[in-house]
Amino acid sequence: KATVLQNQPAQNYVVQYNHVLGRRLVVDARFGRMWGVFPVRYQKEVGPDDIAIRDVVRFTRINAAEQQSLNPNGRYQGNFTGSYFLDSAKAGTHDLKAGLQLSWEQVEYERIRNGDYFLELSDGQPFQAQLANTPINSDHRLQTWGVFLQDRWVVGRATINAGLRVDGVSAHLPAQTSPAGNFVEARSFPRADVFDFGPNVAPRLGISYDLFGSGRTAVKAYYGRFYNQFGSQIAETANPNAIVNQAVAWTDRNGNVALDPGELGTFTGFPRGLFPTVDAGATRPYSEEFNVGVEHQLG
Numbered sequence: 001k002a003t004v005l006q007n008q009p010a011q012n013y014v015v016q017y018n019h020v021l022g023r024r025l026v027v028d029a030r031f032g033r034m035w036g037v038f039p040v041r042y043q044k045e046v047g048p049d050d051i052a053i054r055d056v057v058r059f060t061r062i063n064a065a066e067q068q069s070l071n072p073n074g075r076y077q078g079n080f081t082g083s084y085f086l087d088s089a090k091a092g093t094h095d096l097k098a099g100l101q102l103s104w105e106q107v108e109y110e111r112i113r114n115g116d117y118f119l120e121l122s123d124g125q126p127f128q129a130q131l132a133n134t135p136i137n138s139d140h141r142l143q144t145w146g147v148f149l150q151d152r153w154v155v156g157r158a159t160i161n162a163g164l165r166v167d168g169v170s171a172h173l174p175a176q177t178s179p180a181g182n183f184v185e186a187r188s189f190p191r192a193d194v195f196d197f198g199p200n201v202a203p204r205l206g207i208s209y210d211l212f213g214s215g216r217t218a219v220k221a222y223y224g225r226f227y228n229q230f231g232s233q234i235a236e237t238a239n240p241n242a243i244v245n246q247a248v249a250w251t252d253r254n255g256n257v258a259l260d261p262g263e264l265g266t267f268t269g270f271p272r273g274l275f276p277t278v279d280a281g282a283t284r285p286y287s288e289e290f291n292v293g294v295e296h297q298l299g
Contacts, residue, residue, distance in 0.1 A: 002052070002061040004068075005043050010036030026083045031076075038071035042114075052118035053257065067113040067134065067243075077103040092155030098148065101167075105142040107232040111135065111243050116182040119250060119259060126252035129259055133184040133244045133270050139176045140235040144169045145198075157210035167227065168198020169284070171235040178241055184270065187241065194235045194277075197284035200227045216297040227286045240275045 014032035021027065042064055050064040081099035113134040120128050146167030153160045171194040180186040204224035211217040249265030
């Protein structure tokens with residue numbers, strides 16, 4: 001009864017189309033949807049009056065889990081690419097590829113806590129209650145886009161891999177509300193932009209040269225830039241419509257291990273200023289990779 005139930009069906013759909021045009025061109029288009037609910041539910045036998053009690057010393061929990069959290073989430077994504085093959089006796093061969101990538105993501109949270117609190121013991125002795133601003137219904141949105149062009153050029157003993165990617169990512173919080181609970185009033189929040197990074201330009205270049213023409217010794221060099229790929233974590237962190245806990249002293253005067261009127265200490269409300277904003281001057285983090293080496297086949 002005090003454990004959580006995670007029954008998690010999910011759905012994924014993909015439509016794909018590819019086609020060979022002539023002897024040199026291949027096009028590929030894919031569009032898909034992922035949808036599901038990540039659940040941390042109360043067990044079926046838990047009722048609304050079952051208040052979770054946990055012992056922070058004995059690491060035990062009775063009556064119910066601390067809270068129930070449902071995480072509906074979905075993602076639409078489209079990838080479109082074209083590959084072109086070109087060969088020439090003088091200029092070598094080219095394997096060109098270009099593409100477009102788009103995605104739209106929505107992540108929600110529905111959180112409840114029986115009584116909007118749970119109780120804590122320390123080695124069997126009552127000492128505090130954890131109050132929450134539940135129920136919470138939060139919503140986050142993320143959009144990404146990217147275009148790229150790359151070429152694998154083989155000419156003589158050299159193989160050159162060159163590419164350029166330009167992409168961006170943005171997040172916003174749609175207008176949303178959470179209803180009133182035992183310790184908080186109903187709340188409404190207007191739409192808010194969280195960040196908009198891009199266009200970000202990421203070049204990549206790799207060269208491999210067959211040193212003696214035997215195919216056994218190659219000199220290689222590579223440079224590439226890679227921008228961080230974001231999920232919804234930053235938008236979730238910046239959303240003021242999120243769960244907040246406040247520990248308040250609890251004195252169990254009648255010894256029944258339950259919160260009765262007059263047993264709760266002073267509660268002045270939930271703390272402010274917990275939710276950061278993204279600096280308007282912030283830029284998207286990236287990594288740069290360099291390597292140079294010699295590769296030789298011994299056997």
